[in-house]
Every structure is written in C-alpha cells, then in structure tokens.
Amino acid sequence: xxxxxxxxxxxxxxxYFVGGLLVVLALFTPIYSWLFNIIEKPLAYSWQQKGxxxxxxxxxxxxxxxxxxxxxxxxxxxxxxxxxxxxxxxxRYLSNELEKVYTLVDSNSEITPxxxxxxxxxxxxxxxxxxxGAENNVSTGDIVIAYDxxxxxxxxxxxxxxxxxxxYSQPKESINGVLFPxxxxxxxxxxxxxxxxxxxxxxxxxxxxxxxxxxFEPGYVIAIVREVIFDPRDPFKQxxxxxxxxxxEIQVVGVKSxx
Numbered sequence: 001x002x003x004x005x006x007x008x009x010x011x012x013x014x015x016y017f018v019g020g021l022l023v024v025l026a027l028f029t030p031i032y033s034w035l036f037n038i039i040e041k042p043l044a045y046s047w048q049q050k051g052x053x054x055x056x057x058x059x060x061x062x063x064x065x066x067x068x069x070x071x072x073x074x075x076x077x078x079x080x081x082x083x084x085x086x087x088x089x090x091x092r093y094l095s096n097e098l099e100k101v102y103t104l105v106d107s108n109s110e111i112t113p114x115x116x117x118x119x120x121x122x123x124x125x126x127x128x129x130x131x132x133g134a135e136n137n138v139s140t141g142d143i144v145i146a147y148d149x150x151x152x153x154x155x156x157x158x159x160x161x162x163x164x165x166x167x168y169s170q171p172k173e174s175i176n177g178v179l180f181p182x183x184x185x186x187x188x189x190x191x192x193x194x195x196x197x198x199x200x201x202x203x204x205x206x207x208x209x210x211x212x213x214x215x216f217e218p219g220y221v222i223a224i225v226r227e228v229i230f231d232p233r234d235p236f237k238q239x240x241x242x243x244x245x246x247x248x249e250i251q252v253v254g255v256k257s258x259x
Contacts, residue, residue: 111145111254112136117162119248125193126170128153130253133161138255143217145254150244151175151220155255163255167247168222169194176215177222179206188212188223188241194248196223196241202230206239 114130121127132138142155144165153167168175173190182204188196200206210225223241230237 111256112138114163114253114255116251116253121164124170125248126153126167126173126190127156128165128167128250128253130163130165130255131161132255133159133163135160137257138163139257139259141258143256143258145220145256146243146245146250147252147254149220151214151217151222152243152247152250152253165253167194169196169243169247175222177212178215179204179225180211180213182206182210185215186212191240194243194246195226198239198241199236200239202235202237204237206237212241 112132114132116128117131118129119125121129130144138155138158140155140158143151144153144155146152151168153165153170155163156166157164166173168188168190169192170190171192175188175190175196177186177188178184179186179198179200184200184204186198186200188198191197196212198212206225206228208225208227211221212223212225214220214222221244224244225239225241227240228237229240
C-alpha cells in the first residue's frame with residue numbers, strides 16, 4: 001500500500017509540474033503563437049486545396065452543362081436550317097411555276113393556263129390530264145403549249161373541269177412542220193415516249209440540233225433532232241427527234257383555242 005501510494009504521489013507531482021510549466025510558458029513566452037503558426041499553415045493550405053478542388057469540380061460540371069447546351073442548340077439550328085432549305089425550295093418551285101404561267105399568259109391573251117394533273121393514261125406516257133375543261137371554254141382540238149413555247153399536243157377529250165390531251169409523240173399521231181435551217185416541209189410521226197420519227201431525202205443535210213417548227217402555228221417549236229441514221233445505199237435518212245423539254249416534268253401548260 002505504501003509503495004502504490006508513493007507512486008501515485010510522484011505521478012501527481014509530475015503532472016502538477018508539467019501544468020505549472022505550461023502556465024509559465026503561456027504567460028512569459030510566445031510558444032503558443034509558434035505552435036499556432038506551425039499548425040495554421042498546413043490547415044490553411046489544406047482548406048485552400050479543398051476550395052480549389054470544389055471550385056474545379058463546379059467549373060467542370062458548369063463546362064459539361066454548357067457543352068450539352070451548345071450541342072442541343074446546334075441540333076436545333078441544324079433542324080431550323082433544314083426547314084428553311086425546304087421552304088426555300090418550295091418557294092423557288094412556286095416562283096418558277098408562276099413565272100411559267102405569266103409567260104404563257106403574256107405571250108398570247110388567247111391562252112388559258114392549266115396545271116398538269118396526271119402524266120400518262122392507260123399505260124401511255126404520251127397523254128396528260130389537265131385541270132381545265134368545258135367550264136373554262138376548253139374544246140376538243142384546242143392546241144396545248146408548254147411554257148417554253150413548245151407545241152406538245154391537242155385536246156382529245158373534254159370534261160366539265162378537266163381535259164385529256166393527246167401528245168403529238170403518241171404512236172400513230174402525225175404533225176406537219178418545217179425543218180430549220182433547211183426550210184423543208186415534213187411530216188413527223190409519233191414514236192412514243194416523247195419521241196418522233198421522220199424520213200428525209202438523202203440530199204438534206206439534216207443534223208442533230210436542227211429544229212422542227214410547227215407549220216400551222218408559226219413560232220412554236222415541236223421537236224429537236226437528236227439522231228440521224230443514214231446508209232449511203234438508202235435514198236432516205238432516218239431522223240429521230242424529241243421534245244426540247246422533258247415531257248414528264250412539265251407541270252404547267254397553256255391551252256389555245258382553235259375556234
């Protein structure tokens with residue numbers, strides 16, 4: 001008991017001594033300021049690093065979000081550009097069609113403009129349906145003209161609001177014309193699919209690009225020479241022609257009365 005008591009007493013004295021020493025150091029030396037400065041720097045650096053990490057993380061998410069916004073806005077702009085391009089094409093198409101109508105009307109006050117409703121009838125590409133009929137004074141035999149002053153056919157059947165047009169290129173059809181620049185009157189036979197066939201004497205120097213004009217409707221073109229086939233032993237040349245425009249792409253025509 002005496003030994004344990006002495007040991008505890010010595011331990012208490014040590015703690016009293018340490019405590020008194022710390023009080024003296026605190027009162028008469030700047031040791032605590034030194035300790036605080038030593039601890040403060042690592043803590044301040046640690047907090048600064050933590051703040052930079054947090055700021056960097058925030059900047060990363062802000063940049064990621066901004067990138068997503070830019071991608072979405074870019075997609076929207078692409079869609080808007082595509083829509084505007086389609087609108088522009090539609091506007092150009094309508095403008096071209098209106099220009100064709102004005103050209104037809106201005107060229108002759110007797111011409112009634114009409115839209116092509118259908119290309120080809122009963123398997124034949126050499127006929128069309130237009131949206132003008134008896135209500136618009138269209139009659140059988142009226143000639144039909146494309147917007148580029150090409151004479152393409154005549155009205156073969158008339159209904160109240162529509163008419164059927166038989167093209168001159170239809171097989172078994174024939175049309176009289178003048179071959180330019182030779183000034184020769186010839187008859188072109190329909191060859192189908194917008195084409196014609198003429199047999200010319202061998203002494204006519206017909207060539208690709210020559211123009212076949214209407215004989216009874218001066219100023220109107222019927223066809224252009226595309227190919228000439230000639231055998232020196234044959235007294236005739238085989239001449240193949242076609243409309244100067246793609247008949248399957250015509251959307252506007254003019255109907256000229258023959259009364």
